[in-house]
Amino acid sequence: MQVRCPECFNHNNPENSLKIPISNFESHFSLYHYVECKYDKKKYKCVEDSCIKQRGDRFCKSFLTEYNVASYKRHLIRKHFQKPSNIGNNSSFQFQDSTNSIESMEIDTTQPEISSISENRNYQDFLQTNSENDLWQFEEELDLFEEPFLMENEELMPLTITEWEIYYKKLIFQFFDNCPGTEKYFKQLKHFLTDAIAPLKSQETINAKCGLLKISCENIIKDGKKLIQNLDITDENEIIVPRDDINNESIRKDREFFYYLPLEESAPLLMKKLQIPPVEKLRIILYADDIQSNNPLSSHRATGSFLHVSYKIHLPGNTEVAKLTSKVKNIQTIGVIKSEVTKTTKYDKLLKFLIDKIENLQIDYKKKIVKFEIMALAGDHVFLQDVYHLPKSFNGNGGSCCRTCLIENRHFHLFRKCEDVNKEDVLRYNQFEASVKYPLNEYSDPFHDLLEGILGDCIYGTCQKIAFYDKKFQKKHIETSINWNEVEKEIRILNKSDKKSQNISTVIRDGYFASKLSFENPQKKDSFTLTGAEQLSFGRALWKLWSSQKGLEIFAEADTEIFLNAKELLGKILNVCQLTFMKKEFFDNDIAILEKEINSFQNLYYNFMHPETKDTMKLHSILHYPLFAKNYRSLWVINCIRFESSNRRIKKLHSISNNKTNPSFTIMGKLVQKYVAKNICKINQSYIK
Numbered sequence: 001m002q003v004r005c006p007e008c009f010n011h012n013n014p015e016n017s018l019k020i021p022i023s024n025f026e027s028h029f030s031l032y033h034y035v036e037c038k039y040d041k042k043k044y045k046c047v048e049d050s051c052i053k054q055r056g057d058r059f060c061k062s063f064l065t066e067y068n069v070a071s072y073k074r075h076l077i078r079k080h081f082q083k084p085s086n087i088g089n090n091s092s093f094q095f096q097d098s099t100n101s102i103e104s105m106e107i108d109t110t111q112p113e114i115s116s117i118s119e120n121r122n123y124q125d126f127l128q129t130n131s132e133n134d135l136w137q138f139e140e141e142l143d144l145f146e147e148p149f150l151m152e153n154e155e156l157m158p159l160t161i162t163e164w165e166i167y168y169k170k171l172i173f174q175f176f177d178n179c180p181g182t183e184k185y186f187k188q189l190k191h192f193l194t195d196a197i198a199p200l201k202s203q204e205t206i207n208a209k210c211g212l213l214k215i216s217c218e219n220i221i222k223d224g225k226k227l228i229q230n231l232d233i234t235d236e237n238e239i240i241v242p243r244d245d246i247n248n249e250s251i252r253k254d255r256e257f258f259y260y261l262p263l264e265e266s267a268p269l270l271m272k273k274l275q276i277p278p279v280e281k282l283r284i285i286l287y288a289d290d291i292q293s294n295n296p297l298s299s300h301r302a303t304g305s306f307l308h309v310s311y312k313i314h315l316p317g318n319t320e321v322a323k324l325t326s327k328v329k330n331i332q333t334i335g336v337i338k339s340e341v342t343k344t345t346k347y348d349k350l351l352k353f354l355i356d357k358i359e360n361l362q363i364d365y366k367k368k369i370v371k372f373e374i375m376a377l378a379g380d381h382v383f384l385q386d387v388y389h390l391p392k393s394f395n396g397n398g399g400s401c402c403r404t405c406l407i408e409n410r411h412f413h414l415f416r417k418c419e420d421v422n423k424e425d426v427l428r429y430n431q432f433e434a435s436v437k438y439p440l441n442e443y444s445d446p447f448h449d450l451l452e453g454i455l456g457d458c459i460y461g462t463c464q465k466i467a468f469y470d471k472k473f474q475k476k477h478i479e480t481s482i483n484w485n486e487v488e489k490e491i492r493i494l495n496k497s498d499k500k501s502q503n504i505s506t507v508i509r510d511g512y513f514a515s516k517l518s519f520e521n522p523q524k525k526d527s528f529t530l531t532g533a534e535q536l537s538f539g540r541a542l543w544k545l546w547s548s549q550k551g552l553e554i555f556a557e558a559d560t561e562i563f564l565n566a567k568e569l570l571g572k573i574l575n576v577c578q579l580t581f582m583k584k585e586f587f588d589n590d591i592a593i594l595e596k597e598i599n600s601f602q603n604l605y606y607n608f609m610h611p612e613t614k615d616t617m618k619l620h621s622i623l624h625y626p627l628f629a630k631n632y633r634s635l636w637v638i639n640c641i642r643f644e645s646s647n648r649r650i651k652k653l654h655s656i657s658n659n660k661t662n663p664s665f666t667i668m669g670k671l672v673q674k675y676v677a678k679n680i681c682k683i684n685q686s687y688i689k
Contacts, residue, residue, distance in 0.1 A: 002019035002020060002021055002022065003019055003020065003021075003022050003025065003048065003076055003080070004019055004020075004047045004048065005020060005025075005028055005029075005033075006044035006045070006046070006047045006072065007029070007032075007033045007036060007042070007044070008032075009047040022073065022076055022077070022081070025069070025072075025073045025076075026069055026070070026073060029069050037069055041068070042068075043066035043067055043068050044066060044067060044072055045065070045066055045067075046067070046072070046075060046076075046079075048076070048080055050079075050080065051079070158207075158208070158211070159207065160207060160211075161207050161210045161211045161214060162211070162214075163207075163211070164207050164208045164210070164211025164212065165211040165212070165214045165215055166211075167211065168190075168193060168211060168212045168215060169215060171193070172189055172190065172193075172215075190212070190215060193212055194209075194212055194213065197209055197212065224669060224672045224673040224675070225669050225672065227261060227262070227265060227672050227675070228259055228260070228261065228665065228668050228669060228672055229259070229260055229261075229262055230254065230257040230258060230259050230260070230665075231257060231258040231260065231349075231350070231353055232253070232256070232257055232258075233257075233258055233337070233341065233342070233345050233349040233350045233353075234256060234341065234344075234345060235345070254662060254665070255338070255661065255662045255663075255664070255665075256337075256338065256341045257337070257664070257665075258335050258336075258337040258341075258350055258664070259335055259336060259337070259664045259665045259667075259668040260309070260334050260335025260336075260668065261333070261334065261335065261668065261671070261672055261675065262357075263311075263334070263357055263358065263361050263372075264361060264363065265675070266332050266334075266675065267313075267332075267361065267363055267372075268363055268365060269675070270313060270330065270332050271313065271363070271365055271370075273324075273330065274313060274321055274324045274325060274330060275320070275321070275324070276313070276315060276318075276321055276365075277318075277366075278365065278366040278367070278368045279315065279368070279370060280368065280369075280370065280371065281370065281371045281372065281373060282313055282314070282315060282370060282371075282372050282373075283313070283314045283315070283316065283372070283373055283374075283375035284311050284312070284313060284314070284358055284372050284373070284374055284375060285311065285312045285314060285375050285376045285378055285637065285638055286309070286310075286311050286354065286355075286358070286374055286376070286377050286378065287308075287309065287310045287311065287312070287331070287378045287379065287640060287643040288307060288308070288309045288310075288347075288377075288378075288379045288383055289307070289308055289379055289380065289383060289640070289643065289644070289647060290305060290306070290307055290308075290339045290382075290383065291305070291306055291307075291308050291647045291650060291651060292304055292305050293305075293306065293650065293651040293654040293655060303660065303663070304654065304663075305338065305339040305340065306336050306337065306338060306339055306650060306654070306663075306664065306667070307336070307337050307338075307339050307342045308333065308336055308646075308647055308650050309333070309334045309335050309336070309337075309350075309354065310331050310332060310333050310334060310643060310646060311331075311332055311334055311358075312325050312330070312331050312332070312642075312643075313325055314375055314637055316585070316633070317585070322583070322637070326583070326636075326642060327642070328642050328645045328646050331642055331643055331646045333646070333649065333650070333668075333671055334354065335664075335668060336650060336664045336667050336668055337350070337664055338663075338664060343386070346386055346387070346389060347383075347386060347387050347435075348434065348435045349435070351377075351387065351434075351435050351436055352435035355374060355435070355436065358372050358373070358374055359372070359373065359374070374440065375632070375637075375638070376440065376443055376632060376638045377436055377440045377443065378443065378445060378638055378639070378640050378643065379445065379640065380445060380448045380640070381394065381444075381445075381448065381617055381618075384403060384443070384444075385401070385403070387434055387436055388403050388432045388433075388434045388436065388441055389432065389433050389434055390402075390403060390432065393409050393617075394616055394617040394618075395614055395616060396409060396410065396412055396413065396614030396615045396616055397409055397410055397614070398410060401617070402428070402617070402620060402621070403428065403432070403441045403442070403443070403444070404421075404427065404428055404441065404442045404443075404444070404621075404624045404627070405421050405422075405426045405427050405428055405624070406426055406427070406428050406431065407421060407426055407620075409617070412615035412616075412619070412620045413606075413614070413615040415620070415623065416599070416602040416603065416606065416623075417599050417602070417623070418595045418598055418599060418623045418624075418625070418626050418627075419595075420623075421620070421623045421624060422623075422624060422626065422627045427442075428441060439631060442624070442627060442628060442631060443628065443638065444621035444622075444624060444625075444628070445638075445639055445640045446580045446581065446625070446635050446639045447532055447639045447640045447641040447644065448618070448640065449618045449621050449622055450573070450576065450577050450580060450618075450622070451532030451533070451535055451536055451577070451641070452531075452532045452535070453616075453618040454573060454618055454619060454622070455535050455536065455539055455573055455574075455577060456527030456528060456530065456535045457525045457526070457527055458539070458569055458570055458573045458605070459527065459528060459535065459538060459539050459542060459570065460517075460525075460526050460527045460528055461522075461525070461526075461608070461609055462566035462569060462570055462608070463513070463517055463542075463566075464517060464518075464519065464522060464526075465522070465562055465566065465608070466480060466482070466555065466558050466559070466562055466563060466566055467479060467480050467482060467517060467519070468480075468519035468522075469519070469522060469562075470559065470562070471559065471561055471562055473522060473610050473611065475519060480557055480558050480559075481557045482554065482555060482557065482558065483554060484512075484513035484514055484517075485510050485511070486554050487513065487545065487554055488508050488509065488510055488511075488512055488513065489510075490541075490545050490550060490551070490554070491504075491508050491538070491541040491542060491545060492504075492505045492508055492541075494540075494541040494544045494545060495508075495537055495538075495540075495541040498537070498540060498541065498544075501536065501537035501540055501541070502533040502534060502536075502537045503537075504530075504534050504537045504538060504541075507530065507534060508538065516528055516529070522610045523610040523611075523612035523613055525613065525616070532641065532644075533641075536577060539570060539573070539574055539577075540574065542570065543567065543570045543571055543574060546563070546566070546567040546570070547567065565604070565607075565608050566608070568604060569601070569604045569605060569608050572597065572600055572601040572604055573601055575597050575601075576594070576597050576598055576601055576622065579593065579594045579597060580594070580625065580635045580636075580639075581635070581636050581639070582635075582636060583636050584634070584636075585633045585634050586629045586630075586633050586634060586635075590629070591626050591629045591630060594625060594626055594629060595625075595626040598622055598623060598625060598626070602619075602623070605619070649671070650667060653666075653667045653670045653671065654666075654667055657670070
């Protein structure tokens with residue numbers, strides 16, 4: 001489908017036959033007629049032959065109308081490229097095409113600068129510097145206007161009642177794949193489709209109606225809930241004190257169970273989704289985290305707190321599988337249980353059960369028996385300290401609490417090099433009591449350590465010292481004159497140009513530093529209240545500002561030595577973050593570079609920060625990263641950043657649930673319903689394009 005550009009047509013000989021594909025129509029205007037389209041807001045009459053002829057024959061509004069670019073394109077499709085549908089054959093919406101075939105091409109997303117177009121690229125200059133062939137060659141993916149469920153071949157159309165039943169199940173399940181809801185919504189959607197096709201009276205729609213009416217919502221829901229299994233993780237001799245019984249009714253112990261979908265049900269489907277090749281063994285990263293789905297300030301905080309357990313499949317050396325497993329949708333939920341139950345039992349029985357299930361799991365996949373092993377047990381420090389029965393002492397006081405080594409917390413500040421904390425005589429090995437065994441204890445999550453911990457401390461600490469203190473941490477009598485509004489403006493500009501960072505322009509508004517930055521408690525670590533991804537974006541933009549000429553002008557009144565040390569410290573922690581989150585497997589030289597950067601950062605940190613700053617668990621844990629890199633060969637694979645995002649699924653399902661009596665079972669019921677939907681419809685995929 002090729003058309004004339006009305007702007008080019010007005011400048012060229014109308015007999016010229018040069019045309020462009022209609023799919024490239026809008027991009028052609030953005031590239032070559034940006035000023036006319038964006039600022040002049042020009043409108044055009046249709047310059048196709050049929051409309052020109054009609055304007056000459058008769059004066060009709062339909063052919064004298066002027067259109068903007070978007071309306072012009074719609075006019076072309078509606079008036080010039082739409083075939084009348086054949087009602088008798090029930091054919092779908094199609095278009096004429098003036099060429100035999102048009103190849104798909106990549107989209108060129110480069111946006112021209114406004115100044116360069118307005119000053120140097122008017123139409124006449126452009127024609128003098130570009131050949132006609134270059135003018136009409138575009139790179140854009142074709143935008144075909146097809147109906148959502150257009151059948152490519154009539155042979156693929158459902159015919160029998162059973163085929164129509166599967167077809168409509170697929171439609172409903174596709175809807176619920178992105179919009180999970182309760183059983184009530186499931187039935188309502190079926191009734192909606194039934195009412196939609198009820199007026200159709202042709203012979204071909206009889207089987208379609210019967211297939212839709214044949215769907216039994218109750219059976220699908222029951223089949224899903226039958227797959228859910230439960231585990232009582234409380235001790236047999238434990239007595240549950242009645243807290244919410246009414247009129248001496250029997251206490252429901254089932255609300256304290258761990259409800260889960262067996263791995264033998266979910267793993268095969270996940271393996272096919274990840275397109276894993278035939279192998280003998282796969283590795284599993286097991287995740288667990290306590291989440292709060294209710295308002296944490298409400299009186300129902302305890303009833304909305306759950307332990308969410310998930311897993312991810314890892315195949316070492318396969319980059320294609322690694323890309324797929326890093327997506328949030330490919331982190332599979334195992335089960336859910338109320339947090340108050342697990343806090344009492346310290347996770348021992350639950351984790352022993354899950355580890356045994358994984359190690360004994362065998363799946364027949366592509367004519368091979370695939371076995372599984374646990375690669376890592378991932379979570380935050382609070383969860384892992386409970387797992388290994390170690391004290392939750394994170395602030396540089398107390399005894400031995402590190403999961404990897406035996407160094408006492410009060411002595412963390414004496415060890416500032418990676419090689420000192422990774423010696424064989426100080427490592428913990430098996431010296432802990434838990435159902436989880438060595439070497440799974442040699443782990444710490446980089447997401448919680450760096451993005452939600454150390455990086456935020458460094459950003460806040462450097463800004464605080466530049467603004468309020470001298471190099472000996474004596475408070476200045478006169479605060480350093482810094483235009484923080486200008487700093488915020490430049491951070492927004494730099495962040496917008498950084499395509500690898502999350503957008504924080506709506507967070508770092510004018511007055512952000514003035515309201516958040518304080519001179520109080522410099523020895524106590526503080527940070528700006530941001531998420532992990534926002535901290536990284538904030539740090540990158542701030543370091544770029546300090547490295548630019550504009551930054552030197554804004555911070556001209558700051559102490560030169562403090563400013564340079566702050567810039568170096570922030571640069572070092574960003575280097576550590578970049579090395580840690582590399583999406584590749586570590587080689588020995590990569591590990592050596594990581595160790596060197598961590599040692600350098602530790603020295604800079606303690607020389608820059610307040611003398612009374614204590615060494616925390618997170619600062620100590622990064623010293624073990626070279627050891628973790630040798631064990632796992634990729635710190636990106638074992639971090640929790642994607643798993644933390646997957647917690648939204650559980651929160652959403654709990655929020656739309658009307659059953660508050662046994663919320664763990666209800667949440668898993670909704671998740672398993674989606675699993676059943678995919679499992680039932682994985683056959684006969686050809687019924688829908």
